[in-house]
Amino acid sequence: MELTQNMPLVFAAITFVAFCLFFLGVINAVRNRAQRTRMVEKIRNENPWTLPGSAMPKSASDNESGSLFSGFLASLGQKIAPEASEEYNRTRLRFYRAGIRSPNAPSVLWGIKAFLMILLPVAFLLPHLFLTDATNIQASAAGVVLLAGLGFYLPDVWLRLYTSRRKRIVFEGFPDALDMLVICVEAGMGLDAALARVGEEIRLSNTPLSDELNLLNLEIRAGKTREEALRNLAMRTDIDDVQHLATLLIQTDRFGTSVSRALRVFSDTFRTKRFQRAEEIAAKLPVKMVFPVTVFIFPALFVVLAGPAAIRVYQTFLQ
Numbered sequence: 001m002e003l004t005q006n007m008p009l010v011f012a013a014i015t016f017v018a019f020c021l022f023f024l025g026v027i028n029a030v031r032n033r034a035q036r037t038r039m040v041e042k043i044r045n046e047n048p049w050t051l052p053g054s055a056m057p058k059s060a061s062d063n064e065s066g067s068l069f070s071g072f073l074a075s076l077g078q079k080i081a082p083e084a085s086e087e088y089n090r091t092r093l094r095f096y097r098a099g100i101r102s103p104n105a106p107s108v109l110w111g112i113k114a115f116l117m118i119l120l121p122v123a124f125l126l127p128h129l130f131l132t133d134a135t136n137i138q139a140s141a142a143g144v145v146l147l148a149g150l151g152f153y154l155p156d157v158w159l160r161l162y163t164s165r166r167k168r169i170v171f172e173g174f175p176d177a178l179d180m181l182v183i184c185v186e187a188g189m190g191l192d193a194a195l196a197r198v199g200e201e202i203r204l205s206n207t208p209l210s211d212e213l214n215l216l217n218l219e220i221r222a223g224k225t226r227e228e229a230l231r232n233l234a235m236r237t238d239i240d241d242v243q244h245l246a247t248l249l250i251q252t253d254r255f256g257t258s259v260s261r262a263l264r265v266f267s268d269t270f271r272t273k274r275f276q277r278a279e280e281i282a283a284k285l286p287v288k289m290v291f292p293v294t295v296f297i298f299p300a301l302f303v304v305l306a307g308p309a310a311i312r313v314y315q316t317f318l319q
Contacts, residue, residue, distance in 0.1 A: 015126055073111030074104045080114055097238050098163040099208055109155055116151030123147075166208050171239055173206030175274065177213070178245070182267050185260045191249065192220055212237060226253055241270065 091106040102108075121144040128140055177198050184194035199213030212233060219229040230246040237243075245266065252262045 015123060019123055070104065070108055073115060074107040075111070076114050077107035077110030077112075080110045093235075094159060094163065096236050097167070098159060099166050099211065109159065112155045113152050116154060117148045118151075120147040120151045167237070167239060169206060170209045170212065170237055171241070173202060173209045174239070174241055175270065176205070177202055177209055178263075178267055178270060182260070182263045185263055191253075191259055192217065192226070226250075 088106050091109060095101070095105040095109075124143050124147050125140065180198045180201060181194055184197050185191065189197065195213055196217045199210045199217065202213075203210040215236075216229050216233045219232060220226055224232075227250045230249055234243040234246040248262055248266055249259070251257075252259050
């Protein structure tokens with residue numbers, strides 16, 4: 001009798017452990033695959049003009065495991081979000097800014113949303129199949145709706161965090177790339193050759209920015225105008241400093257002014273802006289420290305300083 005009553009709890013615990021192991025296995029597989037891809041990219045680094053984000057040669061096991069599941073998610077996502085929709089185009093731009101240039105990426109994202117919207121409520125409802133208490137129907141319905149909404153928005157949150165991390169990496173490597181670009185142009189190199197050289201030199205220190213510069217050179221070599229390629233670079237990175245540099249280079253190319261002088265002035269101005277930005281962050285620190293000091297440090301100091309006196313006064317009143 002006792003075993004029958006505890007059966008739902010045992011089943012819920014087994015389901016929770018199974019899902020935890022499943023997600024840990026997926027995370028481990030994705031991490032191993034990303035590490036293997038990075039190693040292959042380092043080995044094949046002798047060809048710097050390969051398209052950034054393009055598919056590398058995969059083994060038979062990778063093709064078999066990845067194509068089936070990703071194909072299922074892509075077909076599921078295409079049924080939910082057609083390619084002609086405006087939301088699909090916005091999602092594709094978000095993937096470009098995240099450095100993911102696979103044409104099926106938006107469909108896979110919508111497929112993951114649909115899959116999680118089904119998986120999470122089903123995982124929540126499975127333990128409740130053995131429960132006969134009718135008073136938990138409202139709570140179960142609220143949990144299903146909450147988990148369905150979580151499954152729908154969780155991929156968007158991941159994509160936003162991944163894009164923010166990549167933008168931060170590009171932003172941190174932009175000053176060094178700008179200095180190298182100024183040096184290359186002042187040494188007598190053309191702008192296109194200087195961008196290509198900078199993309200090669202910073203590959204080990206900042207791979208996302210190197211990929212964007214290499215893609216910029218590929219677009220120019222493919223026949224696009226420099227203005228269009230620079231605007232695409234600013235759109236893909238979505239960083240104000242890169243947009244300002246692209247605007248500067250477009251105006252310099254349009255009016256025929258000196259590229260080296262314009263880059264030197266922009267580099268000096270950008271360095272001054274970085275110092276001002278650091279000073280602004282330092283000036284905000286005292287205001288940001290008010291809350292933790294008031295909540296965590298002052299009470300501890302008050303207890304240490306006034307605690308013995310309060311104990312002495314209490315003992316005096318007891319006597």
